[in-house]
Amino acid sequence: MNKYFPFSAIVGQEQMKLALILTAIDPSIGGVLVFGDRGTGKSTIVRSLAELLPKQNFVIDCSFNCQNSFNLCDQCKKKKSLEFEERSTPVIDLPLGSTEDRVVGALNLEIALTEGRKVFEPGLLAKANSGFLYIDEVNLLEDHIVDLLLDVAASGENIVERDGISIRHSSKFVLIGSGNPEEGELRPQLLDRFGFSVNVGSPSEISQRIEVIKRRDEFERDPQAFLRKWRRKDLTVQKKIIHAKNALDNIELDDSILSKCAEICIAVGSDGLRGELTLLRALRALCAFNETTKPTLEDIREIAVYTLSHRLRRDPLDDTSSEVRVKRKVNELIDDKKN
Numbered sequence: 001m002n003k004y005f006p007f008s009a010i011v012g013q014e015q016m017k018l019a020l021i022l023t024a025i026d027p028s029i030g031g032v033l034v035f036g037d038r039g040t041g042k043s044t045i046v047r048s049l050a051e052l053l054p055k056q057n058f059v060i061d062c063s064f065n066c067q068n069s070f071n072l073c074d075q076c077k078k079k080k081s082l083e084f085e086e087r088s089t090p091v092i093d094l095p096l097g098s099t100e101d102r103v104v105g106a107l108n109l110e111i112a113l114t115e116g117r118k119v120f121e122p123g124l125l126a127k128a129n130s131g132f133l134y135i136d137e138v139n140l141l142e143d144h145i146v147d148l149l150l151d152v153a154a155s156g157e158n159i160v161e162r163d164g165i166s167i168r169h170s171s172k173f174v175l176i177g178s179g180n181p182e183e184g185e186l187r188p189q190l191l192d193r194f195g196f197s198v199n200v201g202s203p204s205e206i207s208q209r210i211e212v213i214k215r216r217d218e219f220e221r222d223p224q225a226f227l228r229k230w231r232r233k234d235l236t237v238q239k240k241i242i243h244a245k246n247a248l249d250n251i252e253l254d255d256s257i258l259s260k261c262a263e264i265c266i267a268v269g270s271d272g273l274r275g276e277l278t279l280l281r282a283l284r285a286l287c288a289f290n291e292t293t294k295p296t297l298e299d300i301r302e303i304a305v306y307t308l309s310h311r312l313r314r315d316p317l318d319d320t321s322s323e324v325r326v327k328r329k330v331n332e333l334i335d336d337k338k339n
């Protein structure tokens with residue numbers, strides 16, 4: 001058993017937990033942008049969720065995380081038969097200052113120099129295929145790396161054509177970026193890639209803080225016993241996610257819900273249609289997770305803030321946080337309908 005902190009044992013951080021669960025149910029929602037102080041365990045939460053998700057079948061000895069007989073990498077295409085092994089969903093860190101070579105992959109210089117052969121050394125985008133790509137302080141990422149990520153995130157494919165190498169491989173990942181809004185702005189194109197933006201923070205209630213410390217201490221002293229203790233709860237969440245994935249197609253989005261979503265997006269001034277599309281997908285995933293078949297206005301109230309806050313047009317005359325502004329609008333529009 002690996003040493004990871006069980007997802008169900010994480011105290012609080014409900015926004016981030018829900019956002020991750022919903023993107024696991026429907027990865028087309030996009031990534032999750034996490035705002036908050038350092039040391040709030042953001043990457044632990046991602047790793048805990050990845051461990052909780054059902055194991056995936058990966059081709060043994062494939063560096064590109066090929067999974068089934070379609071969409072294979074060039075190496076797997078040449079194999080006579082494919083053997084698979086079950087592995088957890090990968091979580092790959094993309095550290096700040098990573099070079100382009102490290103991100104997209106590059107010619108293996110050692111083999112090229114010693115053996116004269118051209119061998120491609122896969123990069124982080126290969127390792128993150130079918131998993132999560134985690135970027136701490138995403139707002140400090142260099143522009144040319146951001147451009148690369150945007151291309152690959154949009155196409156689901158990493159294409160490397162240089163140094164006499166021509167490689168194309170699948171690279172589909174859920175992007176998780178953490179950042180501090182006060183340290184550098186994110187480009188709108190990158191912001192748009194994130195389905196959700198959520199806040200994490202240290203709990204302010206004494207009882208919650210005590211619980212965090214207690215569980216952390218118990219985990220550190222005997223991780224395996226702690227994992228066993230929480231296993232059943234984690235499995236319940238896992239089952240709900242599997243069930244929700246299958247139920248997505250059964251969720252009805254009727255015109256009244258569609259028009260309410262449109263009204264909200266217009267009212268908050270989110271540019272383009274992606275905000276609306278993400279909101280609808282998020283609603284669908286939320287219903288599937290809650291085992292209902294139709295979104296309600298309360299579902300919109302719960303989820304709209306996470307899908308729209310980061311898409312808000314800046315208002316130089318209003319320094320209220322975008323989260324508060326979206327919440328205000330959403331509440332106005334929903335309560336107006338009820339009265």
Ligand SMILES: [Zn+2]
Nearest residue numbers: 062066073076
């Ligand atoms: Zn492969």
